[in-house]
Each structure stands twice: as C-alpha cells, then as structure tokens.
Amino acid sequence: MSNLPVSSPAFKVAAFYKFADFSGFLSRKADLAQFCCARAIRGTIILAEEGINGTVAGRPEAIDALVDHLNETFPFQGAELKYSTADAMPFLRMKVRVKQEIVTLRAPEVRPSERVGTYVEAQDWNALIGQDDVVLLDTRNDYEAGLGTFEGAIDPRTASFVEFKDFVEKHLDPERDRKVAMFCTGGIRCEKASAYLLSKGFEEVFHLKGGILKYLETVPEAESRWQGECFVFDERVSVVHGLREGAATLCRACRRPLTPADRAHADYREGICCPHCAGEVRQGVAERQRQIALARARGASHMGDAAVAQAREDLERKQARREASRNRAGKQT
Structure with a gap:
C-alpha cells in the first residue's frame, strides 16, 4: 500500500x-x-x-x-x-x-561515451540560442517538432533519426555553420547527434543538457522560448511547463499526436483517423468501421466499437487528470 x-x-x-x-x-x-x-x-x-x-x-x-x-x-x-x-x-x-544501439543512428564511427558536444544547462539555454550566429536545430522527428519546438529552431523533417545524417550532408556546412546548438526530448539523441557533427568537422557544437524535459522543469514559463507542447512516448502523450500533462492525444490509426485543433478538424474521426491520415485510411480500418456501421444498423454491437470507445475514454481520462492537476496546483498556491 x-x-x-x-x-x-x-x-x-x-x-x-x-x-x-x-x-x-x-x-x-x-x-x-x-x-x-x-x-x-x-x-x-x-x-x-x-x-x-x-x-x-x-x-x-x-x-x-x-x-x-x-x-x-x-x-x-x-x-x-x-x-x-x-x-x-x-x-x-x-x-x-x-538492441544494436540505444538510439538508432547507424553511424558506428560515433562514440558518445568518448566525445560529445558542449553541454548547456537549461538556465543558460536562452542566452545561447539568442545569439545571431547560432544555428538552432531540433533533432527530433517531424511529428514531435510539429507539436512544439523552440522559437527559431530548424526542423529537419525527419521521419526517423537515421535520416539526420542525410539532413546534415545536404543542409549543414562546417565552414558556414560555425556554431550549432541542438536539442531533443531528454538529451539522448543530441549526445549522438553532437558526436556525429564533431566527426564531420563541426567545431562548436552545443546541446541542451537534460533536453526539453529539463528545460520545461527548470525555466519559468514567463521566461520560456519554448512554443507548444513536448511529445513524450507514453500515454500522457505530451507535457508542458512544470512537466504537467498537455492537451494532446493520440490518433489510434496513425499514432500521431493530436492538438485540440486537430480534434476539431473536419477530417478527425474519433478512433478512426485524423487530419494527418484521413486521406490514407488503411483498408483494415475502413473495413472495421464499415462493419461497425452494419452492426449498428442491425441494433447490434461490434468489437470494433472498442476502438472508438477507447479513444473517447482516453480523452476523458486525460481531461480528468489535467483538471485534477490544476486543482492540486491551486491548493498549493
């Protein structure tokens, strides 16, 4: 107990x-x-x-x-x-x-345990990224950056971390981009990303120690340069300043995070699809929904109803948790 x-x-x-x-x-x-x-x-x-x-x-x-x-x-x-x-x-x-790697980059020459970029503490991050000669780079995947990122950050629009190497080759130049600052959710991708840039001849490479999570935990919201919510890989879906749960939920078809605006979109169908995948609904999902409609027309239930019910239950539970969190915060103040 x-x-x-x-x-x-x-x-x-x-x-x-x-x-x-x-x-x-x-x-x-x-x-x-x-x-x-x-x-x-x-x-x-x-x-x-x-x-x-x-x-x-x-x-x-x-x-x-x-x-x-x-x-x-x-x-x-x-x-x-x-x-x-x-x-x-x-x-x-x-x-x-x-696994072969704890974060997959497929660059065996990179050894973060031996050499990485310069760590920047959360409280010093704003001063660094405010410099005009710093290239600010989001090393996360596109769906993560789409939910929230730092003001002025470059989104490489990668679908997986392995694609980061192609982005560096095509868009960054160690002769031109003398200072590169990067960030990720908890810091682990930046360990490898900074080591990779150093191996390619970049000299001044910085990364946010502890990642976005440490920044949201440490930096007061009034001083923050973070915009949006931070995607996390669990059923909380996202967090905001103070590491409180955010408003995002997951699409049960494509698994992308959804904002309240996404859920209000005409292409959002609870438990079925969202604005990101509405034009690419898998046949199995469409067939499941067709069977649900047929069953309902007969006045019967269908096991596919569980997906829709689960999505609704997840949203209601998340809203209840956020309300409880706000109530606790109010009592503490």
Missing part, C-alpha cells in the same frame, strides 16, 4: 540514459525484467553495448528501488535521470530489450 498523500500523483515516471560500455551486462536482461515486473513497474528499457536507455513508471518506492538496483548492478552511476509524475499508469506493459 502506498503512503502517498491523497492529493499526490499515484505514479512516478523515470526517464534515463547513459552511454557506457554495457557489453558485459547484456546477459542481465531477464533479471532486470524480473526485478521490474515483481514491483509492478511498466515501461521500456533498452540495453545495448553502447549503454542503457529507458522510461518506466511505477509507485515511487518501486522506482526508487529500481534506480538503486541499476546503480548497484550496472555501470549506471552518473546517468542522465529525470523524474516526473502521472495520475494514471502511462504504460501498458514492461519490456526490456537488447
């Missing part, structure tokens, strides 16, 4: 990563999964020879135990580690995976 006060969020969310030599620790995958499952922790942890990357949620005491376990069992000391909270469990299951 948790000892949290009634007004406290029920779940603690930990996002972490570290680039280090994990080659001798990959065999502990099963033990790590068992440790998490025994404590009802959910989320995803990725292990690779180059390090560890994960986002998990659980009761505060369970997450604290996991961090202690990682520090005792793996080369985890000094890892980039950020905490936030959630009123409902933001993950469906627990997964521990072994």
